[in-house]
Amino acid sequence: MTLPIHVALIGYGMAGQVFHAPVIQAVPGLRLVTIQSSQPLKVQADWPQVWISTTFEEVIQTPQIDLVVIATPNHTHFELAWRALEAGKHVVVDKPFTLLAQEARALAELAQMQNRLLSVFQNRRWDGNFLSLQRMLEAGTLGEVVYFESHFDRYRPAVQPRWREQAGPGSGIWYDLGPHLADQAQLLFGWPQAVFADIAPQRLGAEAPDYFHVLLRYPRLRVVLHASALVPGGSPRFVVHGTQGSWVCYGLDTQEKSLREGSHPGGPNWRPVGGEAWLYRPGQPSELVDVEPGDYRRYYAGVRDAIWEKGPNPVPPEQAVRLMELLEAAIQSAAERREISLGVEE
Known part of the structure; x- marks a missing residue:
């Protein structure tokens, strides 16, 4: 036992x-x-x-x-x-x-x-929309993926008096949401050739970055990671374009919302929703596709x-180290306003 x-x-x-x-x-x-x-x-x-x-x-x-x-x-x-x-x-x-x-x-x-x-x-590896995306890509439904866009946008116009939004080491949206989006991208597509990043404060009174737009360059694939605190609505969570189809998902996984409201995983009110996804294929009508429920317990x-x-x-250390290297390269890119090569042959 x-x-x-x-x-x-x-x-x-x-x-x-x-x-x-x-x-x-x-x-x-x-x-x-x-x-x-x-x-x-x-x-x-x-x-x-x-x-x-x-x-x-x-x-x-x-x-x-x-x-x-x-x-x-x-x-x-x-x-x-x-x-x-x-x-x-x-x-x-x-x-x-x-x-x-x-x-x-x-x-x-x-x-x-x-x-x-x-x-x-x-x-966020166990968000329902991301799990569904993984399944879609593994099945090859979209063909070769040539463009991937990942958003984590929110509307929080007022700067809050908390360490994540104040000036200081480790604060700001790139350290808060960037690890989620970059980790998911690496899990799906591996190590990119280069990174170009724009990371900045946009809200009035902001002391730490609250916006990022990061481009990861692969041989054919382009990956865009984006987050902002000034988006009232309308952004998709994922946009994926492949040679045989597109997949677009709206809405954040609701596990965080349920946890904030006091629901416990597996409890009577625990019914996570992963979002709403649409599949588009040439010559066929658009199709609403299932999004599986996520589960952080996994x-x-x-x-x-x-x-x-x-x-x-x-999440083994070697993956976590690689992610920190990517996050660090993006910070360098934003500071120097240039693309940073990541040591992969062009």
Whole structure:
């Protein structure tokens, strides 16, 4: 009989409260036993059964803790992950993995030395619309894909007093939403030849970037990653054009909305919707196609199985390192206003 994995969640801001805690608790074999937070009353109200810790050192020195989940501000990820791995814990880090690619590589090497699982919470791999897109491309329905556009647009015209929107290391929309879109693109199409990025603040009073438009160049394929905080509506989530057809999907996966509203995965009100998708093929009428429901629990189920040595790491360090290299190259491109070659033969 396999023993349950005791989990400590570090941080109880939006990421910890909305995503990690309810999803961890919904996965059999994982047991959320500790939350370290500067807001103990908030944690106690939501999770009265867990031990509330006030120091990270206390958590990593507790022998009963198997897995440490880091859901803290981005600039703290590297140090906390390093300390947890040194203490012999398995580690999950919320995206972005780190701020620098060299930090990501150092953590990957340490995890290998310590023989511990290190993974990054790329939950959008388990959005229903993305899962449906993967299935469509694997089936070859569109032929060779020559253009891919991925949007994550929202309408949030007022700058909020939170660290993600203030000036500082790791803030801004490229570190917030860029890891999702770039990770999905890499998963589908691999490493591009070059990147050209425009990353900027657009809202009045913005201190951190709230807009990006990034072009990934492949031999024939062109990939556009786009996000903005000033889009009242009308943008598709995905646009895919191939030599035999097009696929267009509207709407965000509703898992985040349900989690924000307090629904728990697998609960009575848990009915995620992945969006609305249309298939267009030459000489045929447009076709409304099914979009499967997403399931963020599949990420943590994969982490559980990897720790139990029953399956692969769902987001292994080598993928997370490569993603940080791409994010870093895009920042360089935006700063220098030029295309950055990524070392692939033209």
